[in-house]
Amino acid sequence: MKIKMEDKLKGKGTRKCKICGTSRGLIRAHSINICRRCFREVAVEIGFTKYG
Ligand SMILES: [Zn+2]
Incomplete structure (x- = not known):
């Protein structure tokens, strides 16, 4: 499974649970x-x- 790097960059480095x-x-x-x-x-x- 690939994760789009673009989506991470748009987050301004903020990685918190919404x-x-x-x-x-x-x-x-x-x-x-x-x-x-x-x-x-x-x-x-x-x-x-099916997570976890
Ligand atoms: Zn949470």
Whole structure:
């Protein structure tokens, strides 16, 4: 799985969870910018059900 570097550059170096604001355990796939904790909560909504 490839990650687009362009999406990272657009983030001005800010890598925080857009839901809770933490910078720990961030998932940097698909430019979703959310942490693992929040990801589990929204995973079903966005169609990810096989994470972890
Ligand atoms: Zn979070």
